Amino acid sequence: MIRVQAEDFDPGLEMEKMAEGNHAIGGMCSFVGLVRDMDPSTGEDKAVKSMTLEHYPGMTEKQLEKIETLANERWDLDGTLIIHRYGKLNPGERIVLVVTASRHRQAAFDSCNFLMDWLKTKAPFWKLEETPDGGQWVDARESDNTATDKWGES
């Protein structure tokens, strides 16, 4: 399931809902991305006052659904969830949640890792950070492309 929303989410509740009634699930892996306060250019902590996440409505949902389908084709999963927020967020706030459930521990870990890597390079979101020097668009990192490449062609 995918959700693109301005509202916050409750990771514990989302995991609980995914596991409910399915006792074949052996494990669930989750990843929660948070707003950092580090200035991406200078590396200085407590520099980011807030962040605004812009996205491309329509394409975002399409891309997230495609990524979710890829993960389910590649691993034997009992559930997948991607929630991504947009709008204005403060340091410490949750941005993204990915949860995967599987009979097998490693499938849960790998598919969750895969979903995050793909989301980082394919989901059309852009971060504008408010720093003391004004608004700065965050640059994409080459390391995110490299991270996605490790999963091969999909």
Added chain:
Amino acid sequence: MIRVQAEDFDPGLEMEKMAEGNHAIGGMCSFVGLVRDMDPSTGEDKAVKSMTLEHYPGMTEKQLEKIETLANERWDLDGTLIIHRYGKLNPGERIVLVVTASRHRQAAFDSCNFLMDWLKTKAPFWKLEETPDGGQWVDARESDNTATDKWGES
């Protein structure tokens, strides 16, 4: 932090507590292990009525602390938590929680995966499953040793 307890835990709350006040954290990875109802010998679903987790008090805590220290030496982490339950549990109940927080996404994923793999081969817990044929001690799986081996010598 490590906790060995009979009581259930709340994964969402534990994650929330770990992130609180630290806005340098970019992401948190968690793994929750659940009681499956599959008979480990026959592969049949809905065969396990309940499970009792026996452990070695004292050594369990020592081993979990050692594993946690190894993870913190190996990755740049802002927080680690291992909670493992013992006693009688029913299918669908939570057994174990591992949470890792880091500035870097991949460090959070890898350290959480490492902690689960090590815990599976080093933490002195044993599962006794109640099936229609009576109590069965779960056999260790070779795949868990292989999983731990992938992290090299520690």
Added chain:
Amino acid sequence: MKVLYFAWLRSKTGVAEELLTPPESVGTVQELIDWLIERGAGYADAFADLSLVRVAVNQEYVDFSHPVKVGDEVAMFPPVTGG
């Protein structure tokens, strides 16, 4: 043809979304960009370094040689930074 701009491409062009009717000679994404650059300094600035520009046609990633036609939704944006 609907053309959308996101993030700093939006700031530089000064436009979030516009309905355009390029000449018939514009048949690909690259040709659309070349035509846009001639429309003003904001566009020229936005498209100064094409290695930083990603394109989607009808909400699917495409490369610059991809065809564009009447009725398409064409989006231009920098590499994504969500997650």
Added chain:
Amino acid sequence: MKVLYFAWLRSKTGVAEELLTPPESVGTVQELIDWLIERGAGYADAFADLSLVRVAVNQEYVDFSHPVKVGDEVAMFPPVTGG
């Protein structure tokens, strides 16, 4: 010397924990196991396949050649299955 047995080693020996005073000739884990096997059929059954037996001395994993001495806490158990 305190000796502990867990999981099916406990079921087979019929003992969870016992205080033992092995003869002086018992200086290693292996020698302790050999001595235990002579104590009865339950022990012989428990230690029939040593590839399935793990040992901790004073709560640290050791191998069968590790020394054991008065005052030690020696635990015998199958490969672990937690998590």
